[in-house]
Amino acid sequence: MIIEPKIRGFICTTAHPVGCATNVQRQIDHVQVKGPLDSSRKRVLVIGCSTGYGLASRIVTTFGAGADSVGVSFEKEPTESKTASPGWYNNRAFEKRAKAAGRTAVTVEGDAFSDTIKADTIAQIREHLGQVDLVVYSLASPVRTDPETGTVYRSAIKPMHSVVHSKTLNTSTGEVSEVEVQPATDEEAEATVKVMGGEDWERWIAALSKAGVLADDFTTLNYTYLGSELTWPIYHKGTLGHAKADLDRAAAAIREAHGPESAFVVALKAVVTQASSAIPVVPLYGTLLLRVMDEMGLEEGCIEHIDRLFRVKLQKPVALDDDHRVRVDDWELSDTVQKEMTTRWDKLSTDTLPNLGDLERHREEFLKLFGFGIGGVDYSADVDPRTIG
Numbered sequence: 064m065i066i067e068p069k070i071r072g073f074i075c076t077t078a079h080p081v082g083c084a085t086n087v088q089r090q091i092d093h094v095q096v097k098g099p100l101d102s103s104r105k106r107v108l109v110i111g112c113s114t115g116y117g118l119a120s121r122i123v124t125t126f127g128a129g130a131d132s133v134g135v136s137f138e139k140e141p142t143e144s145k146t147a148s149p150g151w152y153n154n155r156a157f158e159k160r161a162k163a164a165g166r167t168a169v170t171v172e173g174d175a176f177s178d179t180i181k182a183d184t185i186a187q188i189r190e191h192l193g194q195v196d197l198v199v200y201s202l203a204s205p206v207r208t209d210p211e212t213g214t215v216y217r218s219a220i221k222p223m224h225s226v227v228h229s230k231t232l233n234t235s236t237g238e239v240s241e242v243e244v245q246p247a248t249d250e251e252a253e254a255t256v257k258v259m260g261g262e263d264w265e266r267w268i269a270a271l272s273k274a275g276v277l278a279d280d281f282t283t284l285n286y287t288y289l290g291s292e293l294t295w296p297i298y299h300k301g302t303l304g305h306a307k308a309d310l311d312r313a314a315a316a317i318r319e320a321h322g323p324e325s326a327f328v329v330a331l332k333a334v335v336t337q338a339s340s341a342i343p344v345v346p347l348y349g350t351l352l353l354r355v356m357d358e359m360g361l362e363e364g365c366i367e368h369i370d371r372l373f374r375v376k377l378q379k380p381v382a383l384d385d386d387h388r389v390r391v392d393d394w395e396l397s398d399t400v401q402k403e404m405t406t407r408w409d410k411l412s413t414d415t416l417p418n419l420g421d422l423e424r425h426r427e428e429f430l431k432l433f434g435f436g437i438g439g440v441d442y443s444a445d446v447d448p449r450t451i452g
């Protein structure tokens with residue numbers, strides 16, 4: 064079949080097998096061109112390994128540091144007439160290339176929040192890696208079933224206590240408008256902590272530790288977004304920020320149990336991913352950020368950013384902020400970038416957006432997540448959706 068993008072709101076319901084594989088290859092190329100990176104972490108577990116920052120982490124550690132890996136992600140399989148989730152194609156494209164490079168790469172597909180998938184993953188680590196030196200937790204999910212109680216929690220992306228008015232963007236039409244977002248109830252705020260807070264991260268570390276598959280000097284990373292005043296009302300000071308603050312608590316608890324270098328929360332920059340596209344205000348901020356950071360020669364996508372995390376920020380001694388976090392968002396949050404962002408934000412309207420931001424690029428980056436709009440791919444060719452590229 065001819066596979067084309069089908070966009071519904073902030074998701075695309077199709078994915079292109081060859082485009083996704085080409086995207087994985089492009090990220091591998093980026094890391095290989097930069098050359099080998101110095102890391103003793105040669106056995107890696109990436110939870111949320113198939114797209115965005117998790118995929119970039121698996122690629123950087125494998126192709127930069129020569130690591131073997133087990134990955135975990137949640138995917139939709141293809142059929143003869145329906146395409147898979149992009150992560151399904153990415154996982155297979157990654158494994159094929161990692162194995163060709165002589166690396167071990169095994170992926171477990173299923174619900175990472177469940178005890179079954181934790182047990183399956185532990186079995187794979189035992190069989191293929193023995194133990195892991197690095198655990199990257201890069202899950203982004205709107206829903207979590209608590210394996211102990213069976214309760215299903217859904218996250219809400221809302222302000223915490225008062226109504227927020229902000230500019231927002233309809234990425235399909237290019238219209239900039241005012242959005243009014245009502246505050247979350249206490250129940251919604253707590254449900255968001257259950258989904259995106261540190262509880263599942265701690266459960267993973269406890270399960271891995273109990274099974275004896277964590278190396279003595281292991282490190283685990285969990286990714287957060289802090290952002291600036293422009294996104295604080297909806298993100299950092301909203302339900303998501305409240306959930307992300309729980310990561311700092313969880314990191315401290317892991318360090319208490321396993322040592323001072325065992326757990327770090329890592330603050331990353333805003334990039335276009337499936338997860339970030341669903342957050343109000345963030346696509347507008349991202350459209351502006353792409354243009355501003357590009358003009359300043361500072362723009363990074365997932366792979367460039369995670370490459371800098373491992374190549375620069377995680378080299379010893381690791382520099383930490385006052386809250387014990389690793390900061391890779393330093394370029395995005397620099398005074399120069401944020402001053403320019405604020406000046407432009409105040410002038411933003413449907414008419415001025417084309418001059419102030421880069422909506423075209425934002426749309427291209429979004430489509431690339433699903434394997435569309437990638438150079439060298441023949442989108443007019445008949446493709447079986449079960450193709451592994």
Ligand SMILES: NC(=O)c1ccc[n+]([C@@H]2O[C@H](COP(=O)([O-])OP(=O)(O)OC[C@H]3O[C@@H](n4cnc5c(N)ncnc54)[C@H](O)[C@@H]3O)[C@@H](O)[C@H]2O)c1
Nearest residue numbers: 111113115116136137175203204286287288333334336338
């Ligand atoms: N995108 C950004 O701008 C940004 C910025 C800073 C930090 N972060 C953080 O980085 C982390 C990763 O986000 P992303 O933007 O790369 O997201 P993403 O949507 O690209 O990736 C999410 C990953 O989680 C997996 N996943 C989701 N639910 C799962 C489940 N139940 N079981 C197994 N796997 C599951 C998906 O398969 C995918 O591999 C998140 O913690 C996010 O808050 C993102």
